[in-house]
Amino acid sequence: MAFDFPQKVLFKHCDPAGIVFYPRYFEMINDCVEAFFSDVIGVPFEVLLRDGGVPTAEIAVKFRAPSRHGDRLILSLEPVTLTPKSFALKITATCAGEVRFVSDSTLVYVGSDGRAAPWPDAILTPLIQFSEDTP
Template identity: 60%
Template sequence: MAFEMAQKVLFKHCDPAGIVFYPRYFEMINDCVEAFFDHLGHPFEKLHQTGAVPTAEISTRFTAPSRHGDQLTLGLDVTRLGRSSLGLTITAQCAGETRFTASATLVYITPEGRPAPWPEALRASLEPHVKGQENGE
């Protein structure tokens, strides 16, 4: 089952035409990723004391506009868990309509900014969420 997060489209997300300005979707994606790590018991505020998980790559397909007041549901699936990387798919839906789908790769890094293996406890928390692919890079 995908991790889900509710997101109301707020005024701050919209352009003058009243639709979501596309960079705001990337903020929503990051909020969903952060909420997922909270759900795992590894909140960013603790994780970022000893490392970080920046987005190394992201690809997004926008399929329908979202408007001020829409109630989105962002679903996050873990598609791959590598030695230091994590593949994700994030989909936003509203009333059964897909608004965007994004594929992203996060990388666990040291405070010096170098890729490093996932800490054992974090890897153990991520493994049950991997969908349809063998672990490893």
């Protein structure tokens, strides 16, 4: 199972040529992750950030094709690896079946002291469920 996040390419995402300025893809990736935590994990960032957080420890992106103002992207988040303190995931963005970018990243859970910590059960249990539901 993948978590799909629709994202219309808006004017604010584009450079003067009308294509997505690549740093805006990183914002879209974070928007997808934030929606995933809210909609699938059941812990929205505004709650999660009170006692900890899930910063990105590593990210790599392959840009396959440009996206233009008005395109309707689907960002599909899939689990790769879940450990007691981290979650590796892949996000593939497509438009009308064409891959626009593929992102591989690793999130870590940090406690209120800013150090890596084990996932709280309220987050770990749905992460396990999501990871197991994915072939």
